[in-house]
Amino acid sequence: MRSFKPDVDFILWTGDTILHLKPENINHQMNVDIFNNVTNLLKSTFPRTPVYPSFGNHDTDLTDQFEPRNTLLYNQAWSRWRSWINDDTQEATCRKGGYYTVKASPYLRIIVLNTILYYKRNKQVTSDGDPAGQFRWLVEALQYARKQKEKVIITAHIPLGVQPNGETELYKHQNDRLIAISNQYSDVIVAMHFGHEHTDAFKVLTDEKGVPTVPIFLAPSVTPLGYSLSHNPGIRLIKYNRITGLHLEIIQYYLDVEAANIAGTASWELEYTTSGAYGIKNLSPASLYSLVNRMKAADSQEFKSFWKHYVVTPPRSLYKECESKCHARVFCRFTKLTESDFAKCLQEFDVDNIQKFWRWFFRR
Numbered sequence: 001m002r003s004f005k006p007d008v009d010f011i012l013w014t015g016d017t018i019l020h021l022k023p024e025n026i027n028h029q030m031n032v033d034i035f036n037n038v039t040n041l042l043k044s045t046f047p048r049t050p051v052y053p054s055f056g057n058h059d060t061d062l063t064d065q066f067e068p069r070n071t072l073l074y075n076q077a078w079s080r081w082r083s084w085i086n087d088d089t090q091e092a093t094c095r096k097g098g099y100y101t102v103k104a105s106p107y108l109r110i111i112v113l114n115t116i117l118y119y120k121r122n123k124q125v126t127s128d129g130d131p132a133g134q135f136r137w138l139v140e141a142l143q144y145a146r147k148q149k150e151k152v153i154i155t156a157h158i159p160l161g162v163q164p165n166g167e168t169e170l171y172k173h174q175n176d177r178l179i180a181i182s183n184q185y186s187d188v189i190v191a192m193h194f195g196h197e198h199t200d201a202f203k204v205l206t207d208e209k210g211v212p213t214v215p216i217f218l219a220p221s222v223t224p225l226g227y228s229l230s231h232n233p234g235i236r237l238i239k240y241n242r243i244t245g246l247h248l249e250i251i252q253y254y255l256d257v258e259a260a261n262i263a264g265t266a267s268w269e270l271e272y273t274t275s276g277a278y279g280i281k282n283l284s285p286a287s288l289y290s291l292v293n294r295m296k297a298a299d300s301q302e303f304k305s306f307w308k309h310y311v312v313t314p315p316r317s318l319y320k321e322c323e324s325k326c327h328a329r330v331f332c333r334f335t336k337l338t339e340s341d342f343a344k345c346l347q348e349f350d351v352d353n354i355q356k357f358w359r360w361f362f363r364r
C-alpha cells in the first residue's frame, strides 16, 4: 500500500492477526510476538499515519473467547496501541473491553468496537446483555458526535447481518441492537468497515420503511486462507470526502498468488475500482442500494462482476460461478440483516423461480 499511496489519513486494521490454529498450537507468547511484529511493521512502514486496530476472534490465546472485563490481552494492547489512539481518555474502555473512539479530524470520528463480545462462539458473555457496557458507551459516543456535528465511521472485526448460510454470527439480541442503534444514528454514521469473512462484500442497512441508511463494507483478507472458497489476498484504499465523510470510491488491490508463484515474486496490482466496475459515482446508501437492485438477476453484468471480486479474482481453475441458489443467498444478504428477513427474501426468490419455470413451461 505504501507503494500505491504512502500519505493516507489513517489505516483501519480489522483484526484476526494471530494464526488461525487450534488452541493447543498457540500460546500467549506467540500472541505477544505476532502483535508486536505487526504493530512495529505498520509503525515503520507508515511512521506518520495513525492506525486504528480492532480485535478479531483469533486474536486471543483461547480462540473466540473474549472476556467483558479487564484482561492481560487488553492491557497489553493498550500499551502497544496508545501512541496511535493518542488520547488517554480512551484508556478505561480499552482496558475494560478492547473498544475506543478517536477524533480523526475536525469533521470525522472513528468508533472502534469489539464485536467479539457479541459473537455466538464466545462463551465468556451472555447472549442478551450489554457486555463490558459497550452498547451504552456506543450510544453516548454517537450522541456526542451528533451534538458536535461530527461524522462517524464505525469499524470492528465481525460484521452485523447474516452470512450467506442465513445465520447471524452475532447473538440475535446483539445483532438486533446494532441494527437499531445504527438506524437511530444514520444521520451521523457515514460507513461501517469490517473484516472476518475473508471475502470482498458489502451490505446496505435499511430502516423499517426500506429506505437505505448506512453502507457496510467487508474487506477481503490479506492472506489467501479461505474456508469454503479459494480467493486471493486483497488490500483496499478508500477515497472519501474529508468534510462530509461520504465514501466516494473503493480502490481494491490484489495479489494473484498463482502468477506470483510462477514468477517467484509478488506483484500487487489494481483489481477494480467501484466507479469503474459498477459505474457508481459514490458509495452512499442510495447509490449502493440502486446497485443492489441491478444485481437482482444472477446473469446481470453487475452481479457477475461482484461475484468475481467477492473471491478476489481467483485463477480460472479455482473459480466457481454463483448461479441461481447461490445468487439468491448472496443477493438477499445485501439488504436483509436479520435471520427472519433473510429467510423471507429467500422464499420470495424461490416463488419467483417457480413462477418463471411454469410460465416458461406453458409457453412451450
Ligand SMILES: [Zn+2]
Pocket (backbone or CB within 6 Å): 016, 056, 057, 058, 157, 195, 196, 197
Ligand atoms: Zn474472524
